[in-house]
Amino acid sequence: MSAPAGGGLAWRQARAGLLLALPSAALILVFFFGPVLYGLWLSLTDFDLYAIGDPSAARFVGLGNYAQALGAPDFWNSLRITLVYAFVGAPLSVAVSLAAALLVDARTTRWKPFFRAVYFAPVVTTLVAVAIVWRYLYQPQYGLVNAFLGRFGIPHVDWLGDPHWALPAILGLAVWKNFGYNLLIFVAGLQNVPRELHEAAELDGASGWQRFWAVTLPDLAPVFLFVSVTTVINYFQLFAEPYVMTQGGPLKSTNSLVLLMYEQGFRWWRLGYAAALAFLLFAVILAATAVQMRLQARERRA
């Protein structure tokens, strides 16, 4: 089959569509797929400091970088930490967002715009400034966190200096810093839950908790899927919080995969190896997202 020589309506429409899509498609091609393919090629070479000075010093190493990563304790350590960020930090963040959204959206709450703005403020505050304040909060001897815990007789914790506590400390900061974004999405979702459903449920004698489970949550399902997928992906890529607070320490206990990648790529200039780490992280995120989508799809069918 071929289009008529004069160009039928369908063909003209298709051409117009193509032309309209072309600019953004070209941009995506050049600025997204181009670098991705280049990165893939890079991950198969040992491109490093020497190769920046003299390109002929780069060698093709096949899957060598991937094998090296899978054999390196540092990689597994960072993967473990990244999984904690993603599967402890992200659910925590979503839960806090949802709880805060319910409070903000509650019928009895006054000054809603004010609370929305307050909760959103950390999202738009510069992380470096936030980090300075949080470092004071976490300061072992004079910090507010320890002073508060001390009132309940809890002994002082060296939040950022103790390998066991640094990870929870970073998670606390990350959750506080980011929950406001999802809060706004949840609030928008909550406003779309029809009032009649709540009223009907109330007439049937449902308690607040029952209404939450039976009315609010099911109606929020699409929003919930979007929020949880993007949040998990964001937490997989957590970088700035540990970078400014601990630089991955102490004893690499907060060293996320992206931080490891950054260190290998831009501190030691092993760009080939860092590119391989990037693709491994991509594979991990892809797998985790696929699992999430499948779980949610099954839930909806059930």
Place this chain on the structure above:
Amino acid sequence: MGELVRDFEREHPGIHVSVQQIPWTAAHEKLLTAHVGGSLPDLGQLGNSWISEFGTLRALAPLDPWLARGGLSRSAFFGGIWDTNVLDGVTYGVPWYVDTRLLFYRRDLLARAGYQSMPTTWEGWHECLRAIHRRSGRFAIFLPTNEWMSPVVLGLQAGSPLLADGGTRGAFREPAYRRAFEFYVGLFREHLAPAIGFNEIANKYQELERGTFAMMVTGPWELGEFARRLPDSLQTQWATAAMPGPDGPGVSFAGGSSLVLFRGTKHPAEAWALVEFLSRPEQQVRFWRLTGDLPARREAWADTTLSSDVRTRAFGEQLQRTVPCPMVPEWEEIATRVYEQADRAIRGVVPPDTALADLDRIVDRLLEKRRWLATRHAAGARRS
């Protein structure tokens, strides 16, 4: 800095210098990005441990043609420091200010243990540390286990080259380094030094004041910090001393900052004029007065204020005996591995010999690229 540049511009009316200051912690990344983006300045200050990295990146202009005109030469500077600017026989930087490490200690605690001054040999030093420990029941010295300085400096003192075969293999299992390593690890095993890193201690000045330890190994910026942070009662009690060595006064590491010309510079002559200006002894002294950074040029040390302060003088003495760390771009990472392995031995996870064998294995793997480049280079030389 602005003050020095103003004087330079007054002296050279045709030259305008625009100075951009960047925080030290961001400098390395910023300069590398500038190199890749082709926006490096004409002239810059570079930590001398970065010279090999930027040299390998071909970001630096060789200075030998400029040096050949006379004016500046190695003999005017501390030799060990100058050598940190030379890569494969080519000079890429002129030392601007220097940094080295030595002992800061409390004279009263040493005196209480029966010592009027710091011993100069490892053996004497070891005895002194033991005496302090016996006397006080506390630690004698603070050597942070997450810092490479001490295990590296002791290695240099024992005569270890750290790397062998033109910087292509680790030399940590060889007798020289092994001797230093066993000495270092022993200080912790004997409880003369606490097995903790610097972030496990809230305030080292406070701990020194309390007598948790009597000395530490650190650098020239501490002269100002000690004066500021120690209480008045201790101001007459703290002192500095050059590093002891295996058999007499020991070497320390050659650090500091250099002035370099970047390869892409369009004004090499003007930039070089500024290097010469900043390297004059009187400008070096002025810079020291303004910032506290120690001058790299020997003549500057003849200045009375520099040599009259006994604590600063220890640095002048130590600077006569400095050795550069290996000039390979991988050095910073290798140094990290050194203290990681030392930490394992200190905590008794593995015996020292195993730690050193592991260290050599790790370092050899890091340097694989250099071996390949050396072979390729040799093959190329044979062909031509």
